[in-house]
Amino acid sequence: MRFTEHPILDFERVRGREVTIYFEGKPIKAYEGETIATALHAAGIRIFQHSTKKHRPRGLFCAIGKCSSCLMKVNGIPNVRTCITLVEEGMQIERQDEKPVLPKTSKPPKWKEPPRIEADVVVIGGGPAGMMAAINASDAGAKVVLLDENPMLGGQLVKQTHKFFGKREQFAGVRGIKIAEILSEELKKRDIEVFLETSAIMLLQDGDEKLVVGVRKNKELVEFKGKTVVVATGAMERMIPFENNDLPGVYGAGAIQTLMNTYGVKPGDRVLIVGAGNVGLILAYQLYQAGVKVEAIVEAMPKIGGYFVHAAKVRRLGIPILTRHTILRAEGKEKVERAVVAQLDENWNVVPGSEKVFEVDVIALAVGLRPSIELLHQIGCQIKYVPELGGHVVIRDSRMETTIKGIFVAGDSAEIEEATTAMLEGKIAGISAALAAGVASPGWLKEVEKTQRELEEFRSGPFGRKVLEGLKKVVVE
Amino acid sequence: MKGDIVIIGGGITGIALAHELARRGEDVVVLEKRFIGSGSTFRCGTGIRQQFGDEANVQVMKRSVELWKKYSEEYGFPFKQTGYLFLLYSEEEISQFKENISIQNRFGVPTKLITPEEAKEIVPLLDVSEVMAASWNPTDGKADPFHATTAFALHAQEMGARIYEYTEVKDLIIEKGEIKGVKTNKGTIKTGIVVNATNAWAKLINAMAKVPIRIPIEPYKHQAIITQPIKRDTINPMVISFKYEDSYLTQTDHGGIIGGVGYEVGPTYDLSPSYTFLREVTTYLSKIVPAIRELLILRTWAGFYAKTPDSNPAIGRINEIDEYYIAAGFSGHGFMMAPAVAEMLSDLITKGKSKLPIEWYDPYRFERGELRQKALQMG
Ligand SMILES: Cc1cc2nc3c(=O)[nH]c(=O)nc-3n(C[C@H](O)[C@H](O)[C@H](O)COP(=O)(O)OP(=O)(O)OC[C@H]3O[C@@H](n4cnc5c(N)ncnc54)[C@H](O)[C@@H]3O)c2cc1C
Numbered sequence: 001m002r003f004t005e006h007p008i009l010d011f012e013r014v015r016g017r018e019v020t021i022y023f024e025g026k027p028i029k030a031y032e033g034e035t036i037a038t039a040l041h042a043a044g045i046r047i048f049q050h051s052t053k054k055h056r057p058r059g060l061f062c063a064i065g066k067c068s069s070c071l072m073k074v075n076g077i078p079n080v081r082t083c084i085t086l087v088e089e090g091m092q093i094e095r096q097d098e099k100p101v102l103p104k105t106s107k108p109p110k111w112k113e114p115p116r117i118e119a120d121v122v123v124i125g126g127g128p129a130g131m132m133a134a135i136n137a138s139d140a141g142a143k144v145v146l147l148d149e150n151p152m153l154g155g156q157l158v159k160q161t162h163k164f165f166g167k168r169e170q171f172a173g174v175r176g177i178k179i180a181e182i183l184s185e186e187l188k189k190r191d192i193e194v195f196l197e198t199s200a201i202m203l204l205q206d207g208d209e210k211l212v213v214g215v216r217k218n219k220e221l222v223e224f225k226g227k228t229v230v231v232a233t234g235a236m237e238r239m240i241p242f243e244n245n246d247l248p249g250v251y252g253a254g255a256i257q258t259l260m261n262t263y264g265v266k267p268g269d270r271v272l273i274v275g276a277g278n279v280g281l282i283l284a285y286q287l288y289q290a291g292v293k294v295e296a297i298v299e300a301m302p303k304i305g306g307y308f309v310h311a312a313k314v315r316r317l318g319i320p321i322l323t324r325h326t327i328l329r330a331e332g333k334e335k336v337e338r339a340v341v342a343q344l345d346e347n348w349n350v351v352p353g354s355e356k357v358f359e360v361d362v363i364a365l366a367v368g369l370r371p372s373i374e375l376l377h378q379i380g381c382q383i384k385y386v387p388e389l390g391g392h393v394v395i396r397d398s399r400m401e402t403t404i405k406g407i408f409v410a411g412d413s414a415e416i417e418e419a420t421t422a423m424l425e426g427k428i429a430g431i432s433a434a435l436a437a438g439v440a441s442p443g444w445l446k447e448v449e450k451t452q453r454e455l456e457e458f459r460s461g462p463f464g465r466k467v468l469e470g471l472k473k474v475v476v477e
Numbered sequence: 478m479k480g481d482i483v484i485i486g487g488g489i490t491g492i493a494l495a496h497e498l499a500r501r502g503e504d505v506v507v508l509e510k511r512f513i514g515s516g517s518t519f520r521c522g523t524g525i526r527q528q529f530g531d532e533a534n535v536q537v538m539k540r541s542v543e544l545w546k547k548y549s550e551e552y553g554f555p556f557k558q559t560g561y562l563f564l565l566y567s568e569e570e571i572s573q574f575k576e577n578i579s580i581q582n583r584f585g586v587p588t589k590l591i592t593p594e595e596a597k598e599i600v601p602l603l604d605v606s607e608v609m610a611a612s613w614n615p616t617d618g619k620a621d622p623f624h625a626t627t628a629f630a631l632h633a634q635e636m637g638a639r640i641y642e643y644t645e646v647k648d649l650i651i652e653k654g655e656i657k658g659v660k661t662n663k664g665t666i667k668t669g670i671v672v673n674a675t676n677a678w679a680k681l682i683n684a685m686a687k688v689p690i691r692i693p694i695e696p697y698k699h700q701a702i703i704t705q706p707i708k709r710d711t712i713n714p715m716v717i718s719f720k721y722e723d724s725y726l727t728q729t730d731h732g733g734i735i736g737g738v739g740y741e742v743g744p745t746y747d748l749s750p751s752y753t754f755l756r757e758v759t760t761y762l763s764k765i766v767p768a769i770r771e772l773l774i775l776r777t778w779a780g781f782y783a784k785t786p787d788s789n790p791a792i793g794r795i796n797e798i799d800e801y802y803i804a805a806g807f808s809g810h811g812f813m814m815a816p817a818v819a820e821m822l823s824d825l826i827t828k829g830k831s832k833l834p835i836e837w838y839d840p841y842r843f844e845r846g847e848l849r850q851k852a853l854q855m856g
């Protein structure tokens with residue numbers, strides 16, 4: 001089902017021309033600008049594939065192209081990530097129920113030299129960190145190119161309908177979606193080339209410079225050559241183990257936000273949220289706003305992890321937050337029909353007889369993120385496991401340069417934190433990358449130092465403590 | 478600590494040798510600087526063939542295939558005789574392969590020349606528009622390097638062999654031409670017999686032993702890819718095209734397409750993946766099987782071909798150092814040979830001779846200028 005009304009968002013304005021796509025031969029209405037997964041979801045289709053060994057049903061999970069749970073056959077081509085592929089008139093979409101069969105009619109590809117885009121600074125990722133890096137590198141005098149694998153700029157921001165915390169200069173009080181718009185407007189004002197629907201698949205040293213190998217729209221090779229690179233690829237949602245956690249209807253919190261806030265599609269009717277950090281709390285509020293019932297939030301820790309104001313708001317809406325509770329299993333034939341939760345004792349064991357059953361069709365996992373460091377890992381940046389920062393992260397210096405000269409990192413891919421710090425880090429990385437490329441005047445160092453002080457100040461509050469502990473382990477000079 | 482026989486290197490060669498020696502009741506120790514298989518073995522293309530162009534390799538590989546069959550059945554690891562299919566594009570190639578086939582047939586290897594249409598029956602997705610014929614032996618095959626190496630290791634250990642991982646050999650203790658022991662990062666092991674089974678690293682161990690003859694073995698970086706899994710039995714045999722830069726591809730047990738091309742870099746100990754390789758491999762593999770263009774590559778990695786001037790390994794005893802043996806320099810086909818190499822070398826160590834033509838691999842041939850006919854190398 002699609003929303004027609006929403007207190008904050010106007011979907012009628014963003015939806016493109018109506019098109020028809022075909023699911024297993026049956027016509028389905030869709031709008032240009034929507035992903036295949038979104039259109040299927042709006043038509044009530046939850047099962048996208050069956051696992052090849054045990055034939056378990058699978059559906060959407062991350063909605064940002066990072067988990068492979070949504071692979072389908074599109075126009076005869078297997079393994080298409082339907083969550084980041086846009087609909088096109090007449091598309092034939094089929095479920096994948098076994099290991100794919102290759103089409104017999106494929107012709108040998110005609111190879112042409114891939115386009116090679118040259119720049120001083122190549123930015124990978126167009127979330128707040130990447131956009132700020134691009135804007136500031138450009139202001140510092142660099143020729144900048146930015147690529148992002150999603151069809152739109154903004155990263156996680158495009159789904160945040162709530163007003164942000166933070167400092168005034170970093171858009172406190174402004175809604176996330178609005179920040180994304182402001183930043184992309186700023187990008188447009190500058191001479192920054194942007195490639196959307198373009199995945200960076202490889203990061204290489206090429207003489208003294210760097211080569212980023214990109215694939216556009218799943219089929220076209222594009223090469224990006226830069227003197228320096230900023231990696232701002234964000235994060236990936238964590239999964240937790242429980243029975244039937246792969247049933248369609250178990251979603252990452254981000255996926256629900258994407259469906260609901262980016263595309264205006266109702267994720268389900270009744271939701272159980274796992275995790276009472278900020279993401280879980282905000283999600284509960286957003287669901288309520290969109291008219292979806294949240295049955296409860298369960299949190300394994302004895303305390304709510306998120307900000308007090310968010311928790312208070314959720315409580316006022318009458319949504320119970322059950323601390324010291326966990327999810328035991330999802331139940332349902334082909335998709336989620338129920339969730340069974342239980343209380344935990346001090347030793348994290350289930351309290352016998354404490355099981356509660358919630359009749360829900362969606363289970364939202366808001367159990368944390370881990371940095372997307374794949375490209376940094378592949379090129380050989382030094383990596384360390386730091387739980388305070390979200391898992392495996394790269395060693396870097398105070399200017400966000402990794403152990404490989406000319407490769408910078410910023411935002412959630414550096415450590416799990418928030419949009420404000422992502423933007424500040426993006427600024428530091430962007431200017432430093434322009435400096436390292438030899439195109440910015442030394443005066444820009446002052447701007448880096450100023451931003452470093454702002455970042456320090458921002459982190460000096462109680463919520464920065466954990467990150468600061470973690471940073472001690474990875475920031476080197 | 479001590480061991481009667483110390484094998485340096487825990488790849489398929491060292492592990493299969495330890496297995497064979499333990500089976501014969503010998504006291505054997507394997508020293509591996511990382512984990513077993515971490516050298517080239519776990520990075521290989523999985524192929525096992527008898528299609529060579531000289532008598533020695535055909536005989537040795539025929540025996541090797543018998544042993545692969547025997548042990549895979551006994552130990553339950555995947556070894557499949559799904560054949561090797563060489564695609565031929567010119568009269569010249571065809572006449573060369575006809576000669577090879579006659580040698581192979583003489584030793585009972587049932588290779589034959591088939592038409593492009595017959596090749597397409599075996600792999601329907603092939604593009605045979607330029608193919609003139611194919612050399613096909615259905616008894617060649619492939620094995621899973623992870624399961625195979627682990628199975629040989631576990632059974633070797635059951636029979637008393639000791640395998641020490643993360644144990645790097647730093648030096649050899651040799652007095653008056655006699656081996657006394659091996660120094661490692663974890664201490665010294667007393668022994669009188671050492672086998673150098675370090676393939677790409679063999680020259681370093683030979684230097685520690687001060688081997689007085691020239692055994693040219695150099696490491697060259699070769700890379701491979703694996704794609705997303707597809708339906709089983711799509712590409713059963715190993716398919717090879719020398720026309721398209723020595724490229725090869727086949728399907729693993731898990732369903733992914735594994736493949737590579739001839740592009741190499743070296744001599745080097747660098748293992749970083751390269752874009753040039755990726756471009757070549759995608760170009761050439763899609764010329765052989767165009768539909769592969771619809772698949773995503775999951776991973777790419779690099780390993781070493783330990784190359785000798787005639788692409789044949791050096792296997793045998795070094796006379797100047799009492800009881801120092803070498804089995805290295807496999808030039809990109811050491812996985813397939815390992816069971817037969819283990820048998821030959823065990824014969825040499827325990828009986829002083831072997832029924833298999835071990836002389837072909839004589840480590841002294843380089844010093845004497847008696848290079849062999851170049852062994853058929855792919856990838
Ligand atoms: C529910 C929720 C509520 C939040 N609330 C707040 C809040 O109130 N205040 C606050 O400050 N923060 C908040 N945040 C956190 C904030 O959204 C993130 O910290 C921030 O978006 C991180 O920015 P980023 O640019 O590092 O990554 P992202 O925003 O994740 O952007 C990464 C981008 O990189 C792209 N990408 C990834 N890999 C590739 C590749 N290989 N090739 C090309 N492109 C790639 C992705 O498509 C994506 O667009 C919230 C987050 C969530 C989920």
Ligand SMILES: Cc1cc2nc3c(=O)[nH]c(=O)nc-3n(C[C@H](O)[C@H](O)[C@H](O)COP(=O)(O)OP(=O)(O)OC[C@H]3O[C@@H](n4cnc5c(N)ncnc54)[C@H](O)[C@@H]3O)c2cc1C
Pocket residue numbers: 485486487488489490491508509510511512513514515516517518519520521522523524525644645646647674675676677678699700701737779780781782804805807808809810811812813814856
């Ligand atoms: C891309 C690729 C594809 C290939 N495809 C095929 C194929 O299809 N079929 C085939 O038959 N072959 C193939 N090969 C070749 C095959 O991988 C090798 O010939 C084979 O694995 C050699 O085995 P090995 O045990 O001799 O050497 P390795 O597996 O390299 O083992 C040697 C071991 O010695 C250890 N070592 C080194 N120095 C020391 C030291 N000082 N102390 C202790 N230990 C040490 C190393 O860590 C290593 O584990 C391929 C190779 C590559 C790279």
Ligand code: FES
Pocket residue numbers: 059060061062063064065066067068069070071081082083084
């Ligand atoms: S990759 Fe599409 S849902 Fe995760």
